[in-house]
Amino acid sequence: MADAPFVSVSGLDIDLEVPGGRLHAVRDSSFDIALGETLCIVGESGSGKSMTALGLMGLLPSNAHRSARRLRVGNHDLLSLNRREMADLMGREMAMIFQEPMTSLNPCYTVGNQMSEMLIRHLRMGRRPALTLARDWLDRVGIPPTAGRLDQYPHQLSGGLRQRVMIAMMLMCSPKLIIADEPTTALDVTIQAQILHLLAGLQRELGITMIFITHDLGVVSRIADRVAVMYAGQIVEMGRTREILRDPQHPYTRGLLECVPAPGKTRPGAHLGTIPGTVPSLVGQLSGCGFAGRCPHAAVGCRGEIPALTVRADGRQVRCLFTPDALWSAA
Amino acid sequence: MLRFLLRRAGLALLVALCVSMLTFALLNITIDPALAMAGEDATDQDIQALRVAMGFDRPAHVRYLDWLQSVLQGDFGVSPYFGLPVSDLIMDRMPVTVTLGALATAFAVIIGVPLGVVAAIYPNTLIDRVSLSVAVFGQAIPNFWFSLMLIILLAVQFPIFPVSGTEGFSSFILPTIVLGTNAIPPIMRLTRTGMLDVLSSDYIRTAWAKGLQPRQVFFKHALRNAIVPVVAVAAIQAANMFGGSIVVEAVFALHGIGMLAYESIQRSDIPTMQAVILIFSLFFIGFSALSDVINAYLDPRIRVS
Incomplete structure (x- = not known):
């Protein structure tokens, strides 16, 4: 970690133009990721985790506005790149795997066509060598080359196979950063485990830096080096996975962990925790801590100012006015 | 693919048979x-x-x-009005109508599809508004008036094109513009809607994420998906134009199938009417079968279902 971080995001804001006004999907988001590290961004729907990923890739919808103090990947300052320069990086230096394998491949083109066009575009390969390499990559993601998969169309493949194709396609140009946006959410549980295993294995093997977006804390514990917890467009807690899972310091993180059954600890029939209330409206400015309305520990001060993301003793960052000692020991 | 083609051809034959039966019955009743x-x-x-x-x-x-x-056996009988075999009449008139139909279809597609694509790439901009105006204009303008205006402007005031007749390619240009302009709006608007729809789809986001050039995203990935419904509509428009336009043929004095239809109806010339209606329906059947084949080629999912 002594070196400059591979990915450096500072002050990322993403607003969406919506009928009711401006929706602040991501507010003042900052994080660094070291080379080869996996950062998991967790949070519930609408917390801004997908928007953070799309914002980094420059894939935001047309009604979105992005601003940031710093947005760096490797040696590239993403803020200074124009569309064409950005397109040169996308798929080549930084790639993205999407949540919906069923709809993320073009129904009109064969697997081989969609895979090889990446190689033709970025590596200036010819069609034949590109197809050969595509076949090798299919083998690498567990699709046997015998089945003539390159000539098949997406609708002829299952969801799990399509996601394998997607992973192979996005890793083919050996990107240094891969952003995976809930890549296993739409799949069957058994397939989820396989895909996760495959992705984590390839990531380690190729030394890729990864941003993995999920709402599944089980997944986090298996693959993340560090975790960023997002709530209402803000990062509320960020730190090493083990520390965050064992000793959450933000009341929201704690609430999130209590929603998950712990094998061996949670007795059958026991009630799982829930977080009462709903996410605040993201239209307009927050006047205090975004979680104050649902927080069991909220005090008067929580509604008056937005807490800053402060660094604590163990290097962890928490956006809360109180320390855990003050919060949980009183209860 | 072969099975798909065979099935489609069988269906087309069946429809043609039904149409011929219906035509025969209706004409003999009335x-x-x-x-x-x-x-x-x-x-x-x-x-x-x-x-x-x-x-x-x-x-x-x-x-x-x-x-x-x-x-x-190719024998449509003898026209009592013209005193000639109907097949001779058809063969005589067909080239004019087919030339006009092909030119007008090409004109409509060449103008309509790119306009729709551009309007979808830049939605709610000046370009979009202008192409929408073109569409409304094309849809609302009556053929006979538009024909006359073009003749006054481009054949009389500035005699660039012949007023009427079928001497050479240049005499087809004005009728092509009139007939084709009618087919532009549905093609353009359907292309625009289809493209807008497809451009917001997940696989287009994937295409951008792959770092493909805008040209590849728009034309390779988006247009192929968006064009499928357009092909079906363009086929109907083409069949209409290949079937001959009575108004356009009359104004420009083109002796095509449209005029033949008009004349045979005027004279209660049953054999000619039957032949013209059959040919008109064959154009429809042929073009809709063709559009199915094109779409099956474009979208592999159609081949299966």
């Missing part, structure tokens, strides 16, 4: 062929004699099968 053929001065005896002589007294299904048999 018009007495003997009466129409005999003319206004004929006596009852003359008509009866003609009826027997021409075999019009036989039951309808016998006459239909008889007619169908001749048609399958």
Whole structure:
């Protein structure tokens, strides 16, 4: 970690133009990721985790506005790149795997066509060598080359196979950063485990830096080096996975962990925790801590100012006015 | 793919047969062929004699099968009005109509599809508004008026094109513009809607994420998906234009199938009418079958279902 971080995001804001006004999907988001590290961004729907990923890739919808103090990947300052320069990086230096394998491949083109066009575009390969390499990559993601998969169309493949194709396609140009946006959410549980295993294995093997977006804390514990917890467009807690899972310091993180059954600890029939209330409206400015309305520990001060993301003793960052000692020991 | 083609051809044949049956029945119900053929001065005896002589007294299904048999051998009978074999009349008129139809279809597609694509790439901009205006204009403008305006401007004031007739390619240009302009709006608007729809889809986001050039995203990935419904509509438009336009052919004095249809209806010329209607329906059947084949080629999912 002594070196400059591979990915450096500072002050990322993403607003969406919506009928009711401006929706602040991501507010003042900052994080660094070291080379080869996996950062998991967790949070519930609408917390801004997908928007953070799309914002980094420059894939935001047309009604979105992005601003940031710093947005760096490797040696590239993403803020200074124009569309064409950005397109040169996308798929080549930084790639993205999407949540919906069923709809993320073009129904009109064969697997081989969609895979090889990446190689033709970025590596200036010819069609034949590109197809050969595509076949090798299919083998690498567990699709046997015998089945003539390159000539098949997406609708002829299952969801799990399509996601394998997607992973192979996005890793083919050996990107240094891969952003995976809930890549296993739409799949069957058994397939989820396989895909996760495959992705984590390839990531380690190729030394890729990864941003993995999920709402599944089980997944986090298996693959993340560090975790960023997002709530209402803000990062509320960020730190090493083990520390965050064992000793959450933000009341929201704690609430999130209590929603998950712990094998061996949670007795059958026991009630799982829930977080009462709903996410605040993201239209307009927050006047205090975004979680104050649902927080069991909220005090008067929580509604008056937005807490800053402060660094604590163990290097962890928490956006809360109180320390855990003050919060949980009183209860 | 072969099975798909065979099935599609079988279906087309069946539809053609039904259309021919329906045409035959309707014409024989509404018009007495003997009466129409005999003319206004004929006596009852003359008509009866003609009826027997021409075999019009036989039951309808016998006459239909008889007619169908001749048609399958390329014999559409003799036109009582023109006094010529109907097949000769058709062969004489067909080239004009087919040329006009092909040119107008090409014109409509070449203008309509790119306009729709550009409007979808830049939605709610000036370009989008202008192409929408073009669409409204094309849809609202009456053919006969537009024809006359073009003739006044481009054939009389500035004599660039001939006023009428079928001498050479240049005489087809004005009729092509008139006929094609009518087909631009549906093609353009459907292309725009289809593209807008496809451009917000997940696989287009994937294409951007792959770092493909805008040209590849728009034309390779988006257009192929967006064009599928357009092909079906363009096929109907093409069939319409290949079937001949009575108004355009009349204004520009093009002696095509449209004029032939008009003349045969005026004279109650049953054999010619039957042939023209059959050919018109064959164009529809042919073009819709063609559009299915094109779409099956474009979208592999259609080949299966």
